[in-house]
Amino acid sequence: MKDSRVLVTSGGTWEEIDRVRKITNTSTGRLGSLIADAFADRGARVTYLCGEAALRPLRPMEQVEVIGNVRQLGDALERLLKAQPYDCVVHAMAVSDYTPRAATTAEGLAAAISAAIEAEEQMPEGDDLTALIRDSIRGIGGEPGEKKISSSLEDMVLLMEKTPKVISRIKRLQPETVLVGFKLLVDVPQAELEQVAGGLMERNDCDFVLANDLASITGDTHKAMLIGGGSIRYLDTKQDIARAIVECVNVKKGRKQP
Amino acid sequence: MKDSRVLVTSGGTWEEIDRVRKITNTSTGRLGSLIADAFADRGARVTYLCGEAALRPLRPMEQVEVIGNVRQLGDALERLLKAQPYDCVVHAMAVSDYTPRAATTAEGLAAAISAAIEAEEQMPEGDDLTALIRDSIRGIGGEPGEKKISSSLEDMVLLMEKTPKVISRIKRLQPETVLVGFKLLVDVPQAELEQVAGGLMERNDCDFVLANDLASITGDTHKAMLIGGGSIRYLDTKQDIARAIVECVNVKKGRKQP
Numbered sequence: 001m002k003d004s005r006v007l008v009t010s011g012g013t014w015e016e017i018d019r020v021r022k023i024t025n026t027s028t029g030r031l032g033s034l035i036a037d038a039f040a041d042r043g044a045r046v047t048y049l050c051g052e053a054a055l056r057p058l059r060p061m062e063q064v065e066v067i068g069n070v071r072q073l074g075d076a077l078e079r080l081l082k083a084q085p086y087d088c089v090v091h092a093m094a095v096s097d098y099t100p101r102a103a104t105t106a107e108g109l110a111a112a113i114s115a116a117i118e119a120e121e122q123m124p125e126g127d128d129l130t131a132l133i134r135d136s137i138r139g140i141g142g143e144p145g146e147k148k149i150s151s152s153l154e155d156m157v158l159l160m161e162k163t164p165k166v167i168s169r170i171k172r173l174q175p176e177t178v179l180v181g182f183k184l185l186v187d188v189p190q191a192e193l194e195q196v197a198g199g200l201m202e203r204n205d206c207d208f209v210l211a212n213d214l215a216s217i218t219g220d221t222h223k224a225m226l227i228g229g230g231s232i233r234y235l236d237t238k239q240d241i242a243r244a245i246v247e248c249v250n251v252k253k254g255r256k257q258p
Numbered sequence: 259m260k261d262s263r264v265l266v267t268s269g270g271t272w273e274e275i276d277r278v279r280k281i282t283n284t285s286t287g288r289l290g291s292l293i294a295d296a297f298a299d300r301g302a303r304v305t306y307l308c309g310e311a312a313l314r315p316l317r318p319m320e321q322v323e324v325i326g327n328v329r330q331l332g333d334a335l336e337r338l339l340k341a342q343p344y345d346c347v348v349h350a351m352a353v354s355d356y357t358p359r360a361a362t363t364a365e366g367l368a369a370a371i372s373a374a375i376e377a378e379e380q381m382p383e384g385d386d387l388t389a390l391i392r393d394s395i396r397g398i399g400g401e402p403g404e405k406k407i408s409s410s411l412e413d414m415v416l417l418m419e420k421t422p423k424v425i426s427r428i429k430r431l432q433p434e435t436v437l438v439g440f441k442l443l444v445d446v447p448q449a450e451l452e453q454v455a456g457g458l459m460e461r462n463d464c465d466f467v468l469a470n471d472l473a474s475i476t477g478d479t480h481k482a483m484l485i486g487g488g489s490i491r492y493l494d495t496k497q498d499i500a501r502a503i504v505e506c507v508n509v510k511k512g513r514k515q516p
Contacts (some may be wrong), residue, residue, distance in 0.1 A: 020285075053311065109388075160413060184278065
């Protein structure tokens with residue numbers, strides 16, 4: 001592990017609705033900071049890529065980079081992974097899955113749909129109605145991130161779109177790195193959590209996935225499954241998780257470079 | 259000012275979309291913390307009611323209370339204002355104007371509208387279509403704040419509703435207090451800012467309104483107008499704003515209690 005290079009992402013990202021409102025993913029960055037510390041304790045040179053409000057590791061990092069939104073995260077990941085090889089990437093960051101695209105009011109949306117139907121002289125169905133709804137959500141606030149949407153609307157209808165999955169780029173840029181992905185669900189049966197984690201692993205070519213359930217997390221008590229290498233390890237605290245990830249990566253790297 | 263009681267609200271509130279996503283109002287709480295410090299410097303006993311991430315004043319506060327969402331803010335304000343009289347309330351907090359009520363996808367919304375039209379055998383118009391849209395946005399994520407909405411939807415359509423204006427309760431609970439309201443707009447002509455600030459003052463019985471424009475705020479440079487007492491004061495920095503508010507309240511209180 002000594003002198004190996006590790007990249008740990010941590011904390012949460014945010015996406016702007018307008019200049020004063022944003023959507024954030026709740027994450028303190030505490031687990032990510034403990035993982036970064038655990039690698040640094042073993043002599044690894046750690047790059048810590050984190051959200052603005054994320055807790056920082058206590059041990060000295062090789063490099064700390066702070067990002068805001070998903071686009072900035074993608075840019076930073078790409079730049080770091082192109083600059084040098086990492087033995088391991090632990091992607092613990094809670095990344096915004098959706099980003100605001102446009103906003104209107106229920107009344108504005110109703111008016112736009114009515115106008116479109118009148119112009120076409122018929123009611124669209126199925127995918128056409130879906131497309132009409134998507135196109136009709138606009139008109140206030142301009143582009144996301146611009147100006148400020150009025151505080152005095154009756155309601156707000158916000159259209160959000162999926163953000164690109166940055167995790168999918170990691171193995172494409174560095175096929176040799178050991179990739180640890182994270183999956184957080186809330187209050188689901190363990191079988192469902194395992195299944196969703198398996199899907200994440202397959203889609204993104206992860207070597208390990210840390211699967212956890214928010215309903216089983218309070219303070220340092222943090223029940224999780226570390227899936228990969230043909231087995232599942234069951235863990236109970238953030239400290240256990242950090243240690244287990246370092247060990248699994250060590251074993252994996254040891255096998256690769258005997 | 260010595261031994262007078264002042265309540266300063268500061269920072270931002272957040273509203274939950276689900277258990278891992280929330281909508282926040284961007285605010286560091288820096289201006290609010292400087293205002294609290296300025297009052298404390300003059301010997302006032304200051305209660306600091308702030309959002310979770312807000313900067314804290316440097317001077318000793320009589321009391322610090324931390325809240326998360328608008329409901330908690332309303333509860334805390336009500337409790338504090340019923341417990342004791344305040345000579346002045348400076349409501350500098352950036353309060354969420356909208357709170358998530360329900361979410362669906364564009365496709366889900368289209369299907370719900372189509373089904374309703376089929377059942378009624380006609381296309382609703384005007385307010386009926388607006389109501390149908392509002393009722394049709396639901397189906398994922400349960401109640402706001404519950405569980406976690408799936409990360410793999412094509413898009414998300416979020417319906418948000420206006421939050422209750424907590425500022426309107428302040429003078430109802432304490433008609434004698436000097437109330438300073440805040441209005442932040444983004445990149446508008448000064449005349450518009452003045453007009454909107456005037457509306458806030460009238461609706462909520464504010465004695466003063468601090469009107470500012472995000473486009474004129476960078477670090478400590480913070481252009482603002484303090485409107486009230488028959489005049490407008492133009493200010494250039496956060497420190498100027500804090501001093502000006504303390505002075506205006508002093509003069510106003512001095513007049514009331516000669």
